Amino acid sequence: MGRPPCCDKVGVKKGPWTPEEDIILVSYIQEHGPGNWRSVPTNTGLLRCSKSCRLRWTNYLRPGIKRGNFTDHEEKMIIHLQALLGNRWAAIASYLPQRTDNDIKNYWNTHLKKKLKKLHTGLDDHNQDGFSASQPISKGRWEKRLQTDIHMAKRALCEALSLDKTSQLPEFKPFDGHHPYVRPYQASIYASNAENIARLLENWNKSSPKSVQTNNSENTQNSSNNLVIANGSSPSTEGTATTLDAFDSLLTYNSPTSDVSQSVSVDETANLTPEMNLFQDKSKADLETQVPLTLLEKWLFEDGTTQGQDVDLINMSLEDNPGSF
């Protein structure tokens, strides 16, 4: 009964991924599409567990991932969505298709949490980030705002349920209970994430860490048993360009309809999902870690005036909210 174990604990490699491993993984997914992670290590010869492969793909190698600095707009969306959904990073990430849940989570923990803590404590009235904590907020008002958000979400859910989602969002499907980025396989979608690989290889060439170098020959050998990619083009011997050439020649680059790389406006967050059914409870649990919405909204409003798409979500005011539902 049951299935064989996902992976042997013995002989499973841990730690940072090497470029070779990345290439092997990407090329495999290019060919077979994501999913069936259990078979990935076996079929590719990677000494990684299926879980690790999946994470590497979803958090790093998947096409359409935007890396680096978060824009002001993204930041604000995250803050607002976090206030709405709590620490449900996957749900939040589904509204920022270019960002991974891990990325958002990290950004929240390292940047936004502190930023908001500062804001919350009001230690600096006008700090460099433009926050103003000079206005004290009463608890009642705070709660009211929270209720507003809950109401907003509920209303949005009703709207979403009454609309034809597919016609509204032809490309982007908000959280549906599965990982937002794992879609039915289409060959054209799984283009190489050449940028990510290029960057990775660049760094790798620059630093040439011992561990990588020692792994390099082994991995190259290993991977050559399974795939054509690393065939004679080890970065350490022929350089990034050659490797990338090999990589590019292997993988045809088609932008995944380019829509994935377009940011989703907050209007689209109005098509909130069944997720919202849950967040009332979650909101309770997260109250302690969350920030008074009034200050947030002030900040958000400022942006909303310049970024029209924010207004719809944020401008749903108390006025059309009787405060109960």
Add this chain to the structure above:
DNA sequence: AATAGTGACAACCGCTGCATA
């Protein structure tokens, strides 16, 4: 120049819900 402290982020761990045998 050396060391400690801190920040950023990739990766891992453990839990949960669902699918499958």
Add this chain to the structure above:
DNA sequence: ATATGCAGCGGTTGTCACTAT
């Protein structure tokens, strides 16, 4: 109906880079 495994999620840790002392 039940046991088991898989995939996904969120929390946490480990490691590297940068900065301050």
